[in-house]
Amino acid sequence: MEVAEQNTETKKRLTVEELQIEILPVIYEIIRSIEKDHHETSAKTRESQDCAQKVLELQKRLDQARVQIRLLPGIEFSKEQQLNNLEALKTQLRLKQELLHKYRYMYSFQSHKA
């Protein structure tokens, strides 16, 4: 169940592509192995051992998913908030560029020679 997206990333940040969350198969395996009814005791013990391992595997997968989600970039805000931030940043950039332009070309020494 990998989400396949194409992306480039810097260190310490993950892309969704690198995220691996395969939880459902593990759950399925666990339940299947519990439901399997073995008649031999040796198979049963073996099965229960495998089961325990799978449960641990599930736990590990969940924790791993949590850690990886924390490393994803850009999800500190909801989509709307992020878009609003983007707009604000664009406005800020525009204003600053205008200010700079105004200061640079405010007084033309050549044309104001009197």
Add this chain to the structure above:
Amino acid sequence: MASQLSTKEKLLSLIDDIELISKEMIENAIAPKHLKLSCSDYAQRTQLLVAKDTELKETLKLASEQAKIDEKMDILKAEVDRQDQDINQLQKQLKEAEQILSTAIYQANQKLQSIHRANKRPVSSEELIKFAHRISASNAVCAPLTWQQGDPRRPYPTDIEMRLGFLGRLSDPINGHLLQQQNNISELHRSGHPGDIPASQPNQFAWHPSGEIHMSVGQGSVQVDTRNHKQETEDVEVMSTDSSSSSSSDSQ
């Protein structure tokens, strides 16, 4: 805005939900028969689990879109930082320029005031030059141009000159008439030093403060007027022409 859940929180909560549901289902699988869930409950739980998983996938798609937007924002932030730097630089330069200009204006003002003061009381350059000439004629300001090491001339009265002066000759009755004669002369200028000069230099030229040369002939000193006066006027004239050629003096 705070009421909106950030995507991160959403994802994490989805994972927690899946964990809970899966735990429930597993416990249900190992539970004894009388504690098992009913069929419909079990089916419901399964459906819920699948739904949560789908939701998780969709939210992850959203997260990837947000990551792209985040990249754009980083680029924009870098641009904004650059603009900030430019603005700061410009501010610094403007401040510097303002400071330099204000200093220049202040100094120009001072100059204008001093020009105004000078214009109120003009002095002729001829007078200034004459005074300068008189001050420097005794060679106290600068050695004569032909002065070399070993030249006995000094900018101050030497001991020989002092001895030949009024005080030095006070106790000398033989040269009393000379003293009187020299008295008259010394009222105008100091006397030179005849006779005491070594024989190697019979004609000793001595400078006097008024700028006249005294040549020692025998026991007396003869004032060499003509040459020096000419020289003096020459000097003054030369200096005048010099001054008139220079641009800073006022012509009167």
